[in-house]
């Protein structure tokens with residue numbers, strides 16, 4: 001059976017001499033593995049389709065226990081990312097997140113966010129880490145555990161001067177509601193989380209956040225990600 005999916009390459013592994021197994025994240029079916037035959041040479045017709053970030057319409061032939069990619073219409077390779085190491089690391093962090101999640105019903109929402117975040121990193125002059133932070137907030141929302149609430153998620157009162165993240169439930173709470181597994185956020189961190197939760201990817205270029213604040217917020221969101229999904233994000237080039 002032949003099927004067509006709109007998908008982005010998350011990663012690929014070598015198999016046999018010239019073949020590659022590719023992990024696709026598709027809008028129709030979530031994550032699927034498929035094989036690209038004879039693509040390891042420079043002259044291979046579909047060589048771009050094995051590269052992470054390659055976004056396109058993939059035609060897949062379903063056989064007994066195997067999926068073979070027979071053609072690809074490339075929409076965007078995002079090859080611009082490879083020319084800026086910081087952008088490359090930030091964009092790779094997005095793929096690491098998708099790779100570590102079980103994608104089921106959230107696939108459409110997540111796919112749209114991923115493409116918007118990648119476009120923002122590759123083509124817009126946004127402050128460092130803002131698209132990645134926004135994508136992480138989108139992930140929490142897509143999985144039914146949105147992080148940001150304008151008032152304490154526990155009692156409904158204003159945060160007043162202090163706001164805490166409760167890693168146990170993945171919510172923001174006031175001083176009166178803080179318990180074990182909570183960490184205080186700075187006013188600057190709360191502002192980042194609020195701004196990114198309330199704005200679209202298009203608006204990111206108008207938001208200026210100090211890199212240090214963005215980095216510390218990234219650490220908090222990665223800790224919350226671990227509590228929600230039990231997956232440790234490495235974020236190569238960012239955390240180490």
Ligand SMILES: [Zn+2]
Nearest residue numbers: 152155174177
């Ligand atoms: Zn409270």
